[in-house]
Amino acid sequence: MSGYPSSRSERVVIVGASLTGLHAADALRDGGFTGHITLVGAEPHPPYDRPPLSKRVLAGRMSADSTGLPQRQDLDAHWRLGNAAVALDRDARTVTLEDGTTLGFDKLLIATGTRARRWPDPDEAALTGVLSIRTREDAVELQARLAARPGRVLVIGAGFVGSEVASVCRELGLDVTVVERSAAPLAGALGAWAGTAAGRLQRRHGVDLRTDTSVVELEGDADGRLRRARLSDGAVLDVDVAVVALGAVRNVEWLAGSGLTVDSRGVRCDPYCRAVDADGRPCDDILAAGDVACWPHPLYEGLLAVEHWDNAVRQARVAATTILHGPVREHTALPTFWSNQFGLNIKVVGVPGRADQVAVLQGSVERAAFVAAYGRGGRVIGALAVNTPRALDAYAEMISRRMSFPPDLNAADAPDPVHVLDLAVPAAG
Known part of the structure; x- marks a missing residue:
């Protein structure tokens, strides 16, 4: 089949029941698409907003159940939630789900986003009290542990998420140590100058900030509960909770063998959100958008890979335009993001x-x-x-x-x- 959806019989599958997936489906309906839309989600929840999880939800000012994203209209979509995609067959135009179901498509949008990078030692990662924050369940568990007034919270990584968690801890009056292997917090995103200013700010608010330092071991007791952390400078900290904030991993493993260009930056696509195959050719029937995508931007060298709310929404709408009308609108919006901390x-x-x-x-x-x-x-x-x-x-x-x-x-x-x-x-x- 060639061309672009124009009839009720067309099938669009969106893998990723996320902010990106929701806005893409909404844009398709706004654009007059009357065909069949299926949204596939690895999590059991309808699309929800993630930024509040590390801020208002952790602080207890908002419940995780209140983070659901509103739907402007009846999408008339088929939802397959709690059932992750595990394989893509480009030739057959099918996506296989975790339960063995096979979904056929005329157009596919890959919007599987990212997941939190786990602590590298599986046994240490399994200790009670070692957490990350990416999903609703993560936020609920971490909020409950903070509400229980732990003796000390350890935050591993001082990027935006780690810094926001530290800010909430100080807001709650909790002792918190932040360990960052680079010279300053936020330096990767904002440079060493702004990172140094951010470090001074954190210390003024009572954060025990340890830069140029790494956590080398997490230790638990006989019951498997976190008790201590050993640092690269020889320090040993007594901690009850450790929040692993070491960045994100793009959810692309299910695309192995698909013939698409995929690496640690995500799914490579062109400015119209069309996924690029292994020969460097854009695919008219497979697109990618949101945190899982990387693409060329006219203002920057190489490829951009952006993990922010605004980009997810804008790129989703470009992808929907390409699904409906072909490559007529490039994704050239500037990355924009925000944070509230300290x-x-x-x-x-x-x-x-x-x-x-x-x-x-x-x-x-x-x-x-x-x-x-x-x-x-x-x-x-x-x-x-x-x-x-x-x-x-x-x-x-x-x-x-x-x-x-x-x-x-x-x-x-x-x-x-x-x-x-x-x-x-x-x-x-």
């Missing part, structure tokens, strides 16, 4: 993690209200706003217009003089 609202646009320079252009770091622009190769590629979220629209425009770095804003609240700092640049990708 009393700060942090918002980012672009890709600061690829920058080689940074400069504060508005406000004051000392007053925790500022905007910093990030540059690479002499042009603006990203921006960070702390407690000034409305300022970012102008910076997004600078990125899109490939403005030179640092931009001359003549802002009334600009530092005098503006200092440009050099950053260490990680390898692309």
Whole structure:
């Protein structure tokens, strides 16, 4: 079969009953698609919102059951929840599910997202009190353990999720140690300069932050309960709860042998969300979107792999357009994400993690209200706003217009003089 869905007999299968999957199905119906839609989900729940799990749910201000995503319309979809996809046969155009069911499709959208990276030692990971936070069940268990007032919480990893968990612990009055193997928290996403400022902030709020350090062993008692953590600097910590926040793993194992280009960055696709096969050709009938996808962006070298709410929604709608009309609309939206931690609202646009320079252009770091622009190769590629979220629209425009770095804003609240700092640049990708 060729072409694009136009009749009631067409079958679209969306693997991933997630934020991406929900918005893709919604966009298909908005676009006039009247065919059959099936949404497949590994979890037993309908689509729900994950960002509140590490914030409001952990703090006890919101129940996990309240995180369900609203549906704007009756999708008239067939839901296969709690039944993960395990194989894709491109030639037969079928997806096999965990229970052995085979689903045929005319168009397939891969939206399987990511899962939390587990602690590498299986026996240590199985200790009672060693947790991650990705699913509703994770959040419910961790919230209950925090509510029980543990003696000390250990957070392994100081990215955004780890930092948010630490923030909630301090909000609850709990002792928390954060162990980060790099020189500063958030450095991978925001660079060492912002990471150093974030580290000072965490320590001011009472976090026991250990940088340039790793956890080498988790120890339990005879009943299999976590009791201690041994660090690379020789320290031994008595801990009751350990939150493993070591990033995410893309859910692509089920695509082994499918002939698609898949690696640790996810499913490679073109700007129209069409999955790319092993020969580098886009597939008209198989698409990918959301956290599981990586794709070329006109403003950045190489491929982008973005694990953020805004990208999931925007890319889902581009994928739906391609399903309906073919390659007519590229996914060129700038990555945007936000976080709330330690009393700060942090918002980012672009890709600061690829920058080689940074400069504060508005406000004051000392007053925790500022905007910093990030540059690479002499042009603006990203921006960070702390407690000034409305300022970012102008910076997004600078990125899109490939403005030179640092931009001359003549802002009334600009530092005098503006200092440009050099950053260490990680390898692309």
